[in-house]
Amino acid sequence: MSRNDAPSTPNDARHDALAGIRVLDLSRVLAGPWCTQNLADLGADVIKIEKPGEGDDTRHWGPPYFPDAQGRPTDQGCYFASCNRNKRSVTVNIASQEGQQIIRDLARESDILVENFKVGNLARYGLDYASLAADNPRLIYCSITGFGQTGPFAGRAGYDLLIQAMSGMMSITGRGDDEPGGGPVRVGVAITDLMSGMYATIAILAALEMRHRTGRGQYIDTSLLDVGMAMLANQASGFLNTGEVPPRLGNVHMSLSPYQDFPTADGRVLMGIANDGQFTRFCQAVGVDWMHDERFRSNAVRVENRPVLVALMSELLRTRTTAEWVELFQDKAVPCGPINDIGTAFENRQVHARGLRISQERYPDGAVPEGEIINEIVGVASPLRLSDAPARLRHAPPALGQHTDEVLRERLDLTPAALQALRARGVL
Structure with missing residues (x-):
C-alpha cells in the first residue's frame, strides 16, 4: 500500500x-x-x-x-x-x-x-x-x-x-x-x-x-x-575550444548578466536574466532605464560591465524584501526566486501541487517487527x-x-x- x-x-x-x-x-x-x-x-x-x-x-x-x-x-x-x-x-x-x-x-x-x-x-x-x-x-x-x-x-x-x-x-x-x-x-x-x-x-x-x-x-x-x-558541459566546451581555464564565480554565470544572487532587505534573491527581453522587463518593472544605457544594452556588454551593473542592482534590490521582489516579478516573465533551505522548498505551493512528497508503508498489514523503524517512510516522487x-x-x-x-x-x-x-x- x-x-x-x-x-x-x-x-x-x-x-x-x-x-x-x-x-x-x-x-x-x-x-x-x-x-x-x-x-x-x-x-x-x-x-x-x-x-x-x-x-x-x-x-x-x-x-x-x-x-x-x-x-x-x-x-x-x-x-x-x-x-x-x-x-x-x-x-x-x-x-x-x-x-x-x-x-x-x-x-x-x-x-x-x-x-x-x-x-x-x-x-x-x-x-x-x-x-x-x-x-x-x-x-x-x-x-x-x-x-x-x-x-x-x-x-x-x-x-x-x-x-x-x-x-x-x-x-x-x-x-x-x-x-x-x-x-x-x-x-x-x-x-x-x-x-x-x-x-x-x-x-x-x-x-x-x-x-x-x-x-x-x-x-x-x-x-x-x-x-x-x-x-562539465559548456565549461568543458569553452576550455577545449579556447584553452582558457574557467574561473570559479560562485552563483555568477560566466556568460550571462545579471544572472546571480543579490542582497535584499531581509536576505538574498536570485535573478536569472538570460536575454535582453527579460532585462528590459526587469528595468520597466523597477522603474529604471538601464536598458538604454550603452553599458547594458545587450547581454555581451552587460557581462563586460558586470561589476558596475551588479553594484547598481545590489543597491536597488536592498530596498525591498525577497518576498516583495518575487511577488513583483512573478507575472512579468522575469526569472526571480528565493534561496530556500530544503524545509522551505518542501513547503512550496508548486511542490505540493506536483505531489513531490510521497509516503509509503513498509509493512502494509501494520505488523511492524519489534525494534523496526516506524512504518511510514517519506520520500520524493519520481520525476519520470x-x-x-x-x-x-x-x-x-x-x-x-x-x-x-x-x-x-x-x-x-x-x-x-x-x-x-x-x-x-x-x-x-
Missing part, C-alpha cells in the same frame, strides 16, 4: 512501462541503486542482492537515522530510503559457492544486471559479463565503477567526492578565492553518483531497445570519471512522468532480506526446507 499526492495511476502492473522486465541489482550506495530505482519506478521487478546481516552500506549511514515508534533514533540511516524504493531485498552471501550459484541462477532468467564492484572482483566468482552471458545471451550487464574498465586507474576505487575534485567540478563550484568563504566546494549532493545512475539508466534503456532488434544483450561500461567530465505509464509506488524501501524467501521460492522453486538449510549454512 502507498499514499501519494500525485495523480492516481492504475494498480495493474501491465500499465507499467517496464512491466515484465527483471533486474538483478548487485549494486550498493548510490550510483547503481539510483539507476535501478529508476527502472523499478517504471515497473521493472528489481531484486536487490545484499550481504546477510549487513546489507547496503547506506543502511547504517547517519545521522540522520529513522526514528522508532517513540521518536528515538534507531541505527537505520535515512540515506538508504532515497534510492531503494520499489525493490525487493534478498540476502545472499556472494563469497560462498552456493551464493554464487544462486546469483547465476537468478541472472539466467534476468533481463538486466547492474553492479558496482571494483574491476575484476566479480570475475573471481564467475559472475562477470562473459560468464553470465554464456548462459543468458539476452542479458544486459551494466558495470558502474569510479574510472571505467580500461586505463591506468581502472583498478582504483572511485568516490563521488574524489571525482568532483579530479574532474574539475569543484574548481568551478563555490565563491572566488578573493571572496569571504572562497575556495573549491563540493556540490551539496553526490552529483556524479546521481548522474552516473541516470546515464546508466539511459544506456540500459537503449540496450533494451537494441535487443528488440538483435535478440541479444550487451555490456555497458559506466564510469564516474567519464560522467564527471561530461557534466509518462502520460500512459507513469512511475508507480509499489514497494517501500525494503527491510534487509525482507523478500528473500518470497523471491527464491518464486524464481528458483526453493522449498522452505531448502531455504532453512541455506540460512543455516550462512548462504542467506
Whole structure:
C-alpha cells in the first residue's frame, strides 16, 4: 500500500512501462541503486542482492537515522530510503559457492544486471559479463565503477567526492578565492553518483531497445570519471575550444548578466536574466532605464560591465524584501526566486501541487517487527512522468532480506526446507 499526492495511476502492473522486465541489482550506495530505482519506478521487478546481516552500506549511514515508534533514533540511516524504493531485498552471501550459484541462477532468467564492484572482483566468482552471458545471451550487464574498465586507474576505487575534485567540478563550484568563504566546494549532493545512475539508466534503456532488434544483450561500461567530465558541459566546451581555464564565480554565470544572487532587505534573491527581453522587463518593472544605457544594452556588454551593473542592482534590490521582489516579478516573465533551505522548498505551493512528497508503508498489514523503524517512510516522487505509464509506488524501501524467501521460492522453486538449510549454512 502507498499514499501519494500525485495523480492516481492504475494498480495493474501491465500499465507499467517496464512491466515484465527483471533486474538483478548487485549494486550498493548510490550510483547503481539510483539507476535501478529508476527502472523499478517504471515497473521493472528489481531484486536487490545484499550481504546477510549487513546489507547496503547506506543502511547504517547517519545521522540522520529513522526514528522508532517513540521518536528515538534507531541505527537505520535515512540515506538508504532515497534510492531503494520499489525493490525487493534478498540476502545472499556472494563469497560462498552456493551464493554464487544462486546469483547465476537468478541472472539466467534476468533481463538486466547492474553492479558496482571494483574491476575484476566479480570475475573471481564467475559472475562477470562473459560468464553470465554464456548462459543468458539476452542479458544486459551494466558495470558502474569510479574510472571505467580500461586505463591506468581502472583498478582504483572511485568516490563521488574524489571525482568532483579530479574532474574539475569543484574548481568551478563555490565563491572566488578573493571572496569571504572562497575556495573549491563540493556540490551539496553526490552529483556524479546521481548522474552516473541516470546515464546508466539511459544506456540500459537503449540496450533494451537494441535487443528488440538483435535478440541479444550487451555490456555497458559506466564510469564516474567519464560522467564527471561530461557534466562539465559548456565549461568543458569553452576550455577545449579556447584553452582558457574557467574561473570559479560562485552563483555568477560566466556568460550571462545579471544572472546571480543579490542582497535584499531581509536576505538574498536570485535573478536569472538570460536575454535582453527579460532585462528590459526587469528595468520597466523597477522603474529604471538601464536598458538604454550603452553599458547594458545587450547581454555581451552587460557581462563586460558586470561589476558596475551588479553594484547598481545590489543597491536597488536592498530596498525591498525577497518576498516583495518575487511577488513583483512573478507575472512579468522575469526569472526571480528565493534561496530556500530544503524545509522551505518542501513547503512550496508548486511542490505540493506536483505531489513531490510521497509516503509509503513498509509493512502494509501494520505488523511492524519489534525494534523496526516506524512504518511510514517519506520520500520524493519520481520525476519520470509518462502520460500512459507513469512511475508507480509499489514497494517501500525494503527491510534487509525482507523478500528473500518470497523471491527464491518464486524464481528458483526453493522449498522452505531448502531455504532453512541455506540460512543455516550462512548462504542467506
